Amino acid sequence: MEIERERSRNAQKKTAIELTNADLEMQAPTIFHGFDSEALELNCEVLGIEGTVLITSETPFYATTGGQVGDQGTVSDGAHAAQVVDTTKNEFGVIFHKIDQPIDVTEAML
Numbered sequence: 001m002e003i004e005r006e007r008s009r010n011a012q013k014k015t016a017i018e019l020t021n022a023d024l025e026m027q028a029p030t031i032f033h034g035f036d037s038e039a040l041e042l043n044c045e046v047l048g049i050e051g052t053v054l055i056t057s058e059t060p061f062y063a064t065t066g067g068q069v070g071d072q073g074t075v076s077d078g079a080h081a082a083q084v085v086d087t088t089k090n091e092f093g094v095i096f097h098k099i100d101q102p103i104d105v106t107e108a109m110l
Helices: 002-011
Strands: 043-050 053-056 073-076 081-089 095-099 107-109
Touching: none
Parallel strands: none
Antiparallel strands: 043 053, 043 107, 053 095, 073 081, 073 107, 081 095
16 A cells, blocks of 8 residues: 555656746736636736746636646647646746747737
């Protein structure tokens, strides 16, 4: 039994998204819409981008918490798109979208 517990602990995804700009981490909590429907297209304001981390005012992406893996999907500004490869939430309720490539947007479609 202990072997299975250890295997489970080692298999857990434990990644942290760290930002150098502390102001980005202290935004108002992200409004989460993921329980509204199975598929959701949402237009929202981009609050910040740092490298491949995107912070938006609202999101349909569930963040990694308590062993539940965060959602993945696509973010777009209509002309450019990037894949959301990880989603986490900080202690202030701000959801970070880790994307596969840097993009330059002010409004995103999630």
